Amino acid sequence: xxxxxxxxxxxxxxxxxxxxxxxxxxxxxxxxxxxxxxxxxxxxxxxxxxxxxxxxxxxxxxxxxxxxxxxxxxxxxxxxxxxxxxxxxxxxxxxxxxxxxxxxxxxxxxxxxxxxxxxxxxxxxxxxxxxxxxxxxxxxxxxxxxxxxxxxxxxxxxxxxxxxxxxxxxxxxxxxxxxxxxxxxxxxxxxxxxxxxxxxxxxxxxxxxxxxxxxxxxxxxxxxxxxxxxxxxxxxxxxxxxxxxxxxxxxxxxxxxxxxxxxxxxxxxxxxxxxxxxxxxxxxxxxxxxxxxxxxxxxxxxxxxxxxxxxxxxxxxxxxxxxxxxxxxxxxxxxxxxxxxxxxxxxxxxxxxxxxxxxxxxxxxxxxxxxxxxxxxxxxxxxxxxxxxxxxxxxxxxxxxxxxxxxxxxxxxxxxxxxxxxxxxxxxxxxxxxxxxxxxxxxxxxxxxxxxxxxxxxxxxxxxx
Amino acid sequence: xxxxxxxxxxxxxxxxxxxxxxxxxxxxxxxxxxxxxxxxxxxxxxxxxxxxxxxxxxxxxxxxxxxxxxxxxxxxxxxxxxxxxxxxxxxxxxxxxxxxxxxxxxxxxxxxxxxxxxxxxxxxxxxxxxxxxxxxxxxxxxxxxxxxxxxxxxxxxxxxxxxxxxxxxxxxxxxxxxxxxxxxxxxxxxxxxxxxxxxxxxxxxxxxxxxxxxxxxxxxxxxxxxxxxxxxxxxxxxxxxxxxxxxxxxxxxxxxxxxxxxxxxxxxxxxxxxxxxxxxxxxxxxxxxxxxxxxxxxxxxxxxxxxxxxxxxxxxxxxxxxxxxxxxxxxxxxxxxxxxxxxxxxxxxxxxxxxxxxxxxxxxxxxxxxxxxxxxxxxxxxxxxxxxxxxxxxxxxxxxxxxxxxxxxxxxxxxxxxxxxxxxxxxxxxxxxxxxxxxxxxxxxxxxxxxxxxxxxxxxxxxxx
Numbered sequence: 011x012x013x014x015x016x017x018x019x020x021x022x023x024x025x026x027x028x029x030x031x032x033x034x035x036x037x038x039x040x041x042x043x044x045x046x047x048x049x050x051x052x053x054x055x056x057x058x059x060x061x062x063x064x065x066x067x068x069x070x071x072x073x074x075x076x077x078x079x080x081x082x083x084x085x086x087x088x089x090x091x092x093x094x095x096x097x098x099x100x101x102x103x104x105x106x107x108x109x110x111x112x113x114x115x116x117x118x119x120x121x122x123x124x125x126x127x128x129x130x131x132x133x134x135x136x137x138x139x140x141x142x143x144x145x146x147x148x149x150x151x152x153x154x155x156x157x158x159x160x161x162x163x164x165x166x167x168x169x170x171x172x173x174x175x176x177x178x179x180x181x182x183x184x185x186x187x188x189x190x191x192x193x194x195x196x197x198x199x200x201x202x203x204x205x206x207x208x209x210x211x212x213x214x215x216x217x218x219x220x221x222x223x224x225x226x227x228x229x230x231x232x233x234x235x236x237x238x239x240x241x242x243x244x245x246x247x248x249x250x251x252x253x254x255x256x257x258x259x260x261x262x263x264x265x266x267x268x269x270x271x272x273x274x275x276x277x278x279x280x281x282x283x284x285x286x287x288x289x290x291x292x293x294x295x296x297x298x299x300x301x302x303x304x305x306x307x308x309x310x311x312x313x314x315x316x317x318x319x320x321x322x323x324x325x326x327x328x329x330x331x332x333x334x335x336x337x338x339x340x341x342x343x344x345x346x347x348x349x350x351x352x353x354x355x356x357x358x359x360x361x362x363x364x365x366x367x368x369x370x371x372x373x374x375x376x377x378x379x380x381x382x383x384x385x386x387x388x389x390x391x392x393x394x395x396x397x398x399x400x401x402x403x404x405x406x407x408x409x410x411x412x413x414x415x416x417x418x419x420x421x422x423x424x425x426x427x428x429x430x431x432x433x434x435x436x437x438x439x440x441x442x443x444x445x446x447x448x449x450x451x452x453x454x455x456x457x458x459x460x461x462x463x464x465x466x467x468x469x470x471x472x473x474x475x
Numbered sequence: 476x477x478x479x480x481x482x483x484x485x486x487x488x489x490x491x492x493x494x495x496x497x498x499x500x501x502x503x504x505x506x507x508x509x510x511x512x513x514x515x516x517x518x519x520x521x522x523x524x525x526x527x528x529x530x531x532x533x534x535x536x537x538x539x540x541x542x543x544x545x546x547x548x549x550x551x552x553x554x555x556x557x558x559x560x561x562x563x564x565x566x567x568x569x570x571x572x573x574x575x576x577x578x579x580x581x582x583x584x585x586x587x588x589x590x591x592x593x594x595x596x597x598x599x600x601x602x603x604x605x606x607x608x609x610x611x612x613x614x615x616x617x618x619x620x621x622x623x624x625x626x627x628x629x630x631x632x633x634x635x636x637x638x639x640x641x642x643x644x645x646x647x648x649x650x651x652x653x654x655x656x657x658x659x660x661x662x663x664x665x666x667x668x669x670x671x672x673x674x675x676x677x678x679x680x681x682x683x684x685x686x687x688x689x690x691x692x693x694x695x696x697x698x699x700x701x702x703x704x705x706x707x708x709x710x711x712x713x714x715x716x717x718x719x720x721x722x723x724x725x726x727x728x729x730x731x732x733x734x735x736x737x738x739x740x741x742x743x744x745x746x747x748x749x750x751x752x753x754x755x756x757x758x759x760x761x762x763x764x765x766x767x768x769x770x771x772x773x774x775x776x777x778x779x780x781x782x783x784x785x786x787x788x789x790x791x792x793x794x795x796x797x798x799x800x801x802x803x804x805x806x807x808x809x810x811x812x813x814x815x816x817x818x819x820x821x822x823x824x825x826x827x828x829x830x831x832x833x834x835x836x837x838x839x840x841x842x843x844x845x846x847x848x849x850x851x852x853x854x855x856x857x858x859x860x861x862x863x864x865x866x867x868x869x870x871x872x873x874x875x876x877x878x879x880x881x882x883x884x885x886x887x888x889x890x891x892x893x894x895x896x897x898x899x900x901x902x903x904x905x906x907x908x909x910x911x912x913x914x915x916x917x918x919x920x921x922x923x924x925x926x927x928x929x930x931x932x933x934x935x936x937x938x939x940x
Contacts, residue, residue, distance in 0.1 A: 235542075348653050
């Protein structure tokens with residue numbers, strides 16, 4: 011048995027048992043108290059150090075719990091063997107470092123981002139009121155339905171039917187924190203052995219999400235009506251991802267004949283179509299075209315939607331509508347995955363929809379974006395004339411500009427950046443990009459005010475012509 | 476050219492262009508206007524129907540947009556060929572159906588669930604105040620940092636250092652909507668070609684998440700100190716998932732020697748340890764044992780934590796701390812994934828932590844859970860005596876009961892259910908379950924009040940003995 015004589019200071023704020031525990035631990039770590047040694051009994055040490063047995067007991071308990079010593083029945087406490095050489099030295103806490111990306115956009119005057127939305131007309135006070143209402147309901151702090159709140163799913167089903175021609179019940183809707191998350195979940199539910207395909211060009215975030223899932227992904231070129239069906243058939247894919255309401259990035263609205271042909275492909279090949287209707291709410295000519303889902307009598311369409319464009323991006327509320335076959339697979343194997351969206355936000359959105367605020371907001375946003383798009387188009391006509399061709403201006407929150415001044419895509423972006431205007435490439439959306447003599451750049455307008463749009467176009471004229 | 480003579484009713488609320496568009500669309504669908512036919516010019520039809528050219532134009536635009544007709548330059552509008560046979564009949568909107576699972580727990584008087592938490596002491600008014608404060612900041616409605624808000628990550632880093640001995644900077648922390656989501660992200664970041672492994676028994680949700688990612692997952696048995704190192708070495712796995720602070724479900728607190736040996740394995744094999752510290756905050760004897768991450772000088776530990784147990788389950792805020800090598804992979808390839816947690820909730824949590832509410836709340840919860848656990852243990856002693864053995868009562872929000880009355884696990888659960896008490900199996904946590912003669916059942920206590928715990932134990936006595 012060893013003697014332990016630490017210096018215990020009763021006048022500091024550190025409790026005696028902690029001082030005793032720390033002392034013995036350090037002695038063990040430094041090898042001064044060696045493996046196999048027996049510690050003094052509680053009684054003996056308490057007498058020796060003139061402290062209570064309880065203090066010694068507490069320190070010993072901690073040493074036992076951390077594995078430094080071991081209690082052998084009817085024998086006493088023995089020091090365990092540890093590898094003190096791999097103990098970390100007490101390096102100071104690393105400092106907080108800012109990432110580059112956090113500040114990268116700061117030097118632009120005008121940013122034609124397509125990820126922004128207009129919140130100048132957002133009904134903040136209603137949203138706040140409904141949020142606070144939810145915060146008074148304890149139940150919303152506990153986990154809810156894995157698939158998403160049934161009440162919210164009911165409202166979404168109603169909205170989709172009226173506005174997008176989607177025919178579904180609340181039962182078929184799965185809520186999730188963003189489209190990328192849902193794509194990940196979908197590959198599990200559909201299965202990793204399926205052959206996936208998507209439009210080329212298409213959303214790069216979606217392409218990456220499929221690829222990171224480790225599934226086979228074929229790139230299917232577009233023709234002027236959308237995804238090319240011959241190529242889709244040749245690819246042997248049985249799942250395909252499309253953006254028929256407003257092809258991203260090219261803005262093609264898939265005509266009815268192509269829609270029906272695509273549905274026919276799915277029915278005949280037992281395939282599935284993933285229809286991403288990311289900004290289908292915003293259409294500027296006539297009423298919205300019915301979704302593929304609404305045209306499909308055979309249950310071959312998975313419909314994806316989001317509130318990120320139409321409501322609040324940072325809420326992270328997206329959803330998918332599963333056809334029967336896929337729903338059965340989801341419900342039998344995948345409800346083990348917890349819901350990823352805050353239940354409180356789901357409640358707020360439900361109340362917002364139920365009480366008619368959503369319809370009013372959406373109508374207001376349609377007007378807002380129609381005006382902004384009109385301003386943008388008029389300015390482009392006025393300033394650029396025949397030097398550019400506008401693409402994809404039927405709907406959505408961005409347009410493409412085919413710029414004919416012999417600059418490459420990168421040169422266009424660089425020249426704009428020199429005038430402190432940020433515009434976006436389209437080449438990144440291609441799996442197989444062919445160097446384009448008349449490159450297309452992307453301009454989003456949702457987050458800009460009219461005067462900003464004007465300033466941006468003026469600066470782009472200086473930059474390009 | 477065809478003649479079109481619809482009945483247009485100017486006294487209904489439906490605009491004339493809609494009536495005209497619907498009429499022509501229906502005629503095309505029913506084959507009355509046939510593919511290849513030419514539509515009358517705007518001018519002619521407007522005179523014929525005595526409506527404005529603008530009305531005709533709008534109706535035609537919609538038909539073009541939807542692909543029913545096609546504009547041939549200098550020739551006019553021609554009807555396209557469509558497959559009217561696959562048009563869906565106008566089936567009524569499916570009704571909302573309730574899932575079984577929504578009502579499955581309703582017939583229990585007492586539910587010893589381990590997913591519940593105690594919110595009776597939650598500082599609701601502070602949380603509401605901070606939430607409302609955030610709702611006044613427009614910026615929080617836009618997307619934030621992909622990795623999570625830097626301010627919140629800074630607070631988490633501080634907390635982890637002080638409370639769990641985790642040494643990291645805010646830079647190393649990635650926030651995400653739940654542990655299952657983060658496991659999915661991790662398999663991408665670490666790579667699908669790695670060989671994964673985890674404790675057996677272990678969290679079944681985690682096991683499923685790995686398996687659904689399509690990676691190889693080896694089950695490593697436990698011995699009395701936690702994951703068995705010999706078996707881990709033999710498995711050839713290079714990534715292993717463990718719960719060292721409170722093994723789930725067995726409750727083993729991994730002693731220091733095993734921790735150091737595990738770290739040695741990782742250092743020598745260039746492997747990674749995923750340390751899930753899901754309820755490490757709640758330890759009832761002495762102070763918490765330092766995390767593996769804090770003991771690791773070699774950057775081989777990925778630390779997972781969550782606010783679901785310690786704060787609010789439905790917020791869906793979890794996080795991981797990445798070592799350098801993994802962080803580099805994340806930042807170069809995976810910041811394309813948008814943040815899945817609401818930025819507003821991140822802000823509220825940041826303010827909550829920064830202003831000391833988190834520390835106070837956690838201390839209160841430690842006391843609350845200590846009391847509840849003490850109540851549970853005393854009642855078990857009193858009512859069951861030597862008929863049961865308690866396992867894993869050093870920490871956490873659940874205990875295991877090894878019941879010795881010759882009932883099987885299922886019989887124990889069924890007998891409890893007959894008394895309207897819900898208890899939980901442990902066999903589901905095993906990859907390789909060996910039928911146990913003295914089965915272990917799981918009792919969570921966090922969501923129950925003292926009188927409920929008492930009633931539950933009394934009923935279990937009636938059920939089992």
